[in-house]
Amino acid sequence: MTVQTVRDRYENAGETSETATKMRVGTPWSRIAGMVLGVAALLFVVATAFSWPALNSGPHQVPVAVVAPEPVVEQIGGQVAQGLGEDALDLQPVADRAAAEAAIADREVYGAIVLGPDGGEMLTASAASPAIAQLLGQLASSVPAQVGGPLPVTDLAPLPAGDPRGAGLASAVLPLVIAGIVSGAASGLAVRGRGRQLSTLGLLAVAAALVLTSVSQLWLGALEGSFWVNAGVLALGVASVGAVALGLVSRLGLPGVGLTALVMVLLGSPFSGAATGPEMVPVGWGTFGQLLPPGATGTALRSVSWFDGAAWPALLVLVCWLVVGLVLFALPTRRAAAASQ
Incomplete structure (x- = not known):
């Protein structure tokens, strides 16, 4: 037996002994405690994000048109303040019933109180917000x-x-977000080549939009209007979420998927106001939700499905998120920068 053979056996025996020691010792309790605290904190955030908006929902500055003399408007405003709270409705005087209808169609108000010598009427728009x-x-x-x-x-x-x-529309928000995250993650992690990654993201966004529109409009009958216009809005919504996921994956790798989910699912979905309207979400958070893709997609989809339009502000939000994601994706990665040097 040579000296080298004896040395190799000694080293192997040492490695085996070290491995056995690690197996006996196991994972340090400090790491386990950290994992438990991390999971508990995550569950706290999830429970708060989804429960707090639901438990604290209520009308906040809901715009409503009023066709009535000024003294009557003040009387109605006082009655509303006593019953619903001072900031529940934002009464906006308009000239006549035609002006009130136009404001509802343009999504400037949710309804109108029309009072006149021939009687009164309440105009509503359930498609804007059933609540x-x-x-x-x-x-x-x-x-x-x-x-x-x-x-x-x-x-x-x-x-x-x-x-x-x-x-139907409210329940489509979470599948849309999931479709966007999956599309961006799959494009960034399972496809090689920047051109192919972008092409994959686009194809997945279109496929997801067609599936969601078919289920919501053709099967469940939850949407109206043009099938292709609705599908286009949904495709833009999926692409905006997917582009952010793809951009963060190109920057951070797999953790980028988790960061995208944190923003879009834990913040975007509960504060989207898709089920009730952003004015029914706690003060300030409804506006914040409209600046994220889930809320913007829901608002744009309502606008193109039932109203004259007024979808441009929401569509602009989606385009901005799409651009942000593409900019993150276009920036050179550390690996590419190192290779170029």
């Missing part, structure tokens, strides 16, 4: 008789018969 339409219906029944109440309710933009509560 706010129900709130205005209750308000119509409580308008005092001396000013023309109780008011009959006319729904100018009713929800489809297949989805009278508007659950």
Whole structure:
């Protein structure tokens, strides 16, 4: 037996002994404690993000048009303040019923109180927000008789018969976010070549939009309007989330997927206002939710499905997120920078 053979056996025996020692010792308790605290903190954030907005939802500065003399408007405003709170509705006087209808169609207001010598009427738009339409219906029944109440309710933009509560559109937000995250992650982690990654993201966004639109509109009947316009909005929504995921994956690798999910799922979904309207989300958070792709997609989809449009602000938000993701993706990675030197 040579000296080298003896040395090799000694070293191997040492490595085996060290491995056995590690197996006996196991994972340090400090690391286990850190994992437990991390999971607990994550669950706390998840529970808070989804429960707090639901438990604290209510009307905050909901824009409503009013066709009535100024003293009557003030009287109605005082009644609303007593029943719903001072900041519940934002009453906006308009000239006549035609102006009120135009404001609803342009999504400037959620409804209108119309009072005149021939009687009164409450105009609502369930497609804009079923929760706010129900709130205005209750308000119509409580308008005092001396000013023309109780008011009959006319729904100018009713929800489809297949989805009278508007659950279909609200439930499409989370699948849209998941589709965007999966599309961006798959393009960045499973495809090589920047051109192929972008092409894959685009194809996945279109495929996801067609599937979501087919389920929501053709099968469930939860959407109206043009199938292709709705699909285009959904494709832009998926692409905006996917581009951010792809850009962060190119920067951070796999942790970029988690960061995208943190922003889009834990913040974007609960504060989107897709089910009730951003004015029903706690003050400030509804506006914040409209600056993220889930909320912007829901608003744009409502606008193109039931109203004259007014989708450009929401579409602009989606385009901005798409550009942000593409800019992150276009920046040279550390590996590329090192290779070029």
